[in-house]
Amino acid sequence: MCVFNMEFELNPTANQTSRGRFQVLTAPGPGAVAVLKLNCDSLDIAQFVLRRVSTKGRPGTRMEIGRICYGRWNEEDLVVVRTSQTTWEVQCHGGLVAVQRICGDLRHDGFTEQSNIAVVNVVEENEPIACRVRNSIRHAIRAALPGAGSRKTAGLILAQASNGLCDDLTLLQTAQRDAAEVDAVRKRLANWRDVARHLTEPWRVVLVGPPNVGKSSLMNAIAGMERSIVCDQPGTTRDVVEVDAVIDGWPFRFVDTAGLRESTQDQIEECGIRQSILAASECDVLCIVIDQSPDSENWINSLAAASLPQHRVILQNKSDLPVSHNGSLLNRLPQTLSSLPVIKVSAITSLGLPELLRWIRQAVVPNEPDRTTALPLATLLE
Numbered sequence: 001m002c003v004f005n006m007e008f009e010l011n012p013t014a015n016q017t018s019r020g021r022f023q024v025l026t027a028p029g030p031g032a033v034a035v036l037k038l039n040c041d042s043l044d045i046a047q048f049v050l051r052r053v054s055t056k057g058r059p060g061t062r063m064e065i066g067r068i069c070y071g072r073w074n075e076e077d078l079v080v081v082r083t084s085q086t087t088w089e090v091q092c093h094g095g096l097v098a099v100q101r102i103c104g105d106l107r108h109d110g111f112t113e114q115s116n117i118a119v120v121n122v123v124e125e126n127e128p129i130a131c132r133v134r135n136s137i138r139h140a141i142r143a144a145l146p147g148a149g150s151r152k153t154a155g156l157i158l159a160q161a162s163n164g165l166c167d168d169l170t171l172l173q174t175a176q177r178d179a180a181e182v183d184a185v186r187k188r189l190a191n192w193r194d195v196a197r198h199l200t201e202p203w204r205v206v207l208v209g210p211p212n213v214g215k216s217s218l219m220n221a222i223a224g225m226e227r228s229i230v231c232d233q234p235g236t237t238r239d240v241v242e243v244d245a246v247i248d249g250w251p252f253r254f255v256d257t258a259g260l261r262e263s264t265q266d267q268i269e270e271c272g273i274r275q276s277i278l279a280a281s282e283c284d285v286l287c288i289v290i291d292q293s294p295d296s297e298n299w300i301n302s303l304a305a306a307s308l309p310q311h312r313v314i315l316q317n318k319s320d321l322p323v324s325h326n327g328s329l330l331n332r333l334p335q336t337l338s339s340l341p342v343i344k345v346s347a348i349t350s351l352g353l354p355e356l357l358r359w360i361r362q363a364v365v366p367n368e369p370d371r372t373t374a375l376p377l378a379t380l381l382e
Helices: 043-049 096-108 116-125 129-147 151-159 165-173 179-191 193-197 215-223 267-281 294-303 353-364
Strands: 020-024 033-040 068-073 076-084 087-093 111-113 203-208 241-247 250-256 285-290 311-316 342-344
Touching: 020 096, 033 043, 033 096, 068 096, 076 096, 076 129, 087 096, 096 111, 129 151, 129 165, 151 250, 165 179, 179 193, 203 215, 203 353, 215 241, 215 250, 215 353, 241 353, 250 353, 285 294, 285 353, 311 353, 342 353
Parallel strands: 020 111, 203 250, 203 285, 285 311, 311 342
Antiparallel strands: 020 033, 033 087, 068 076, 076 087, 241 250
16 A cells, blocks of 8 residues: 555646546445546646656656555545556545545546546557456455455455456456466356355355244354244244354354244244245255254154255254153154254353354355455456
8 A cells, every 4th residue: 555645736728628538436426435537648648637646756657557545635535546557546535525626626637527438438448458357356346345244354355456366357358368277267266256255245044943942042142132032932933033143254144034834823924934944945054953852853854855055054952951761863863864964052051052153154164265365256247
């Protein structure tokens, strides 16, 4: 990061000849951040406009392409990035006063305002592929960053501006490409596609099981607060309850569902059960909650033929209680479920909950990316 001063001495004769174009990239109206794109017709004009911009003593026209710099425009704090030889991107406060002041200065300095579509077409068609890819990555970062669910995911999103993602995407768009190298890049990016999607979208962890097995109590223990209604009567949870949590820096959404059973006379409860089935079919991790009751054994036998997601685990809840005289249900699991991992838990004593959270994180992120890992952000794949 560089820090610079950016001040303009406006030339009263500059309006006579257009010196370049500028474009407000963000939507009209006030916002958190406003982004402008400044395209100079030549390096000489850029030197005039940016004559007081310096990065560690160097003029603005010698800023490295892609370098992020902090500075000021009169009294406005801003960030400037050089995106090509004669193109700069300016980010300032999103209030109307700030962006209007900068636009007014540019008009006074002889620049023409362009519509969004016109500038993108005129500028980017003539930019090198690497510059277009870098611009796309910056736009993807701006779109993804507000949705980051944790400090770790925000850092990984920002890291895409400076790691090997630009080189990978540039290779895929280059006319002269080595087939083996292209296949290797595509495979590498595909391996991280799911992780990249969940930088802004939490993994969904759904708890399913028969009524009164303790799903809501487990949910409360995981969340550390009373979000679900806990009662000793079956059918209490009639809707899907969601709680967001962060495990080892990764965002997760835990979903407590209505107890699944074959039939019910309550239409509201029946609707909740249908929502539970839908939630189970769309989750990333399925936690099958059972206890030692006969209802659990009957229910889990009916689950044996169901279509289950890739990541699933059996939670034997109420493990702080003595095992019934009939022996542990775990010894009588159907063959299709007998190979699933089993974690003994207790919502009352928190037995097994740390182990459960570690297992969930390891299941969906078996390999931890770092800031050098190229992650294909969602908007880059659209």
